[in-house]
Amino acid sequence: MQEMEVLAPQEMAEKPSAESNAVIIVGPPWPRSGTGRGMQNQVDYYRSRGYYVVFISVPVHCSYNESHPDWDMLKTGMQEFGADRTFHAYIDHGRFVVAKYTEWIRLCFRGTALDWIVFTAAAARLSEDAYNFIGRLNVSLIHVNHVFTLEFARNLLRHAIRSGSTVPMILETHDIQAYALTERGEINDWTHRKDSLDNLVRSEIARLEKTQVLIHVSTDDLEFFDRHLPKKQHVLSMPTINESFVSDLRSASKASMEIIDLLFVGHDTAPNAEAIEWLFEQVWPLLSGEGYRLKIVGSIAKSVHRSVPTLSRKFESCFVGEVPDLTPFYSAARCVIAPMVSGTGISCKTIEALAIGKPFVGTSKAYRGMPMDALEQFGLRAHDTPEAFANAILCALRMEKEAAFASRAAYIKLFSNEVSFAARDEAVRLATSAGARFS
Secondary structure, eight states, X not given: OOOOEEEOGGGGTOOOOTTOEEEEEEEOSOTTSHHHHHHHHHHHHHHHTTOEEEEEEOOOSTTOSTTOTTHHHHHHHHHTTOOSEEEEOEEOHHHHHHHXXXXXXXXXXXXXXXXXXXXXXXXXXXXXXXXXXXXXXEEEEEEEETGGGHHHHHHHHHHTOXXXXXXXXXXXXXXXXXXXXXXTTOEETTTTEEOOHHHHHHHHHHHHTXXXXXXXXXXXXXXXXXXXXXXXXXXXXXXXXXXXXXXXXHHSOGGGSOOEEEEEEOOSOHHHHHHHHHIIIIIHHHHGGGOOOEEEESTHHHHHHHHOHHHHHHTGGGEEEOOSOOHHHHHHEEEEEEOOSSOOSOOHHHHHHHHTTOOEEEOTGGGTTSOHHHHHTTTXXXXXXXXXXXXXXXXXXXXHHHHHHHHHHHHHHHTSHHHHHHHHHHHHHHHHSTTOBOO
16 A cells, blocks of 8 residues: 655654654544544643643545545645644545444444444554554554544554554534534435434443543533543533634734624534524524625535525525635625524534634524533623524624633633643643553
8 A cells, every 4th residue: 555644744854762752643534624623622732741642533424445536635735734744544445344244243233423433434444554653653542533533543542653552532522513413414325214313322321331432522421421421531621723824814814804793614514504504594684774895705605505595595695605715805805794593513603703703693503512611701792593693693793802802711711722721731631640541
């Protein structure tokens, strides 16, 4: 198999010594996403604590083989995390075909869509050079992202890491995956039917029983997993935003783009399409006389065009599409909005708006998984009716300076690197204590 590792610039000058404490971070190849921001924060954290950081991207879909058309783009995106060394696992078709039958039998013909994704990731493999490199490291910790990549990480511990099962493990859940799979109507590729929520929850909890320390990115996730896994160690570390993004934004020229009154940023997902539909059908008629300039940035345009083509055509001028750099759009925006009416997991776009100190207007779903009592101390509230949402926009634009200050103050108090790193310190302490090993 061909060489698959990607070297970061700092690797040219420094190689890990035999005594270097290394951490291996394992996660899906999802750069420039909510999960991606979390994984980049992990890299920043471990580097700040003196670890040599190896990142392994692990595919969670069987199409991610060596000839996948997006691999070059994904590699570039993953490289932005800044790990000392980055490797990419690929799906080996033969191994995958064998595994899908053996896993189905092992699960007594009761595997769920969640189990399918877990076994898919476990069937991925690295190059021999990658395995040899990892085998020479003094690995002190392995950090797993999503339950989906857990079995890949456990296989790596058994077969590639020289100290094997003595290495402590932390798993960052990122979401309640059973809920997420249910919401998007995931089909079980073994049964060709949808699984019940109860079966998906059982699968997820059974998988997570195999690790001792769990990090959660939202208060909702923390409460759910603490209730279902009371004997495990749970830590809350909500997403943070890379400060370089914030500083780049502050230094950006505000004259580079025409002023945007209202900005929405979103990926191609059903919840984002539902949000735009609610905005245009329920809220916009209440604001139509204000003459506000609205811009919708990101691949969300594709979802809206598929689900509500009439709205897509009517408001075509509002859709910008995907852009290589969000900085000029955020810089030009007077107010960031999140008219969410559905969705699971914490909203990184909400946190991003708070981080850059922009007036923000969101619904309860935009603040999902966040401590609302603490946010309300800064004047941030959810607005769930069309009238309340429209009035909140009018207020935010009328009191722009005060709203911007409230956003940034809330971010510093609840989501900053200082807060995040303190939580990660606690997770590492728990994981490295006696007994915090994988089973």
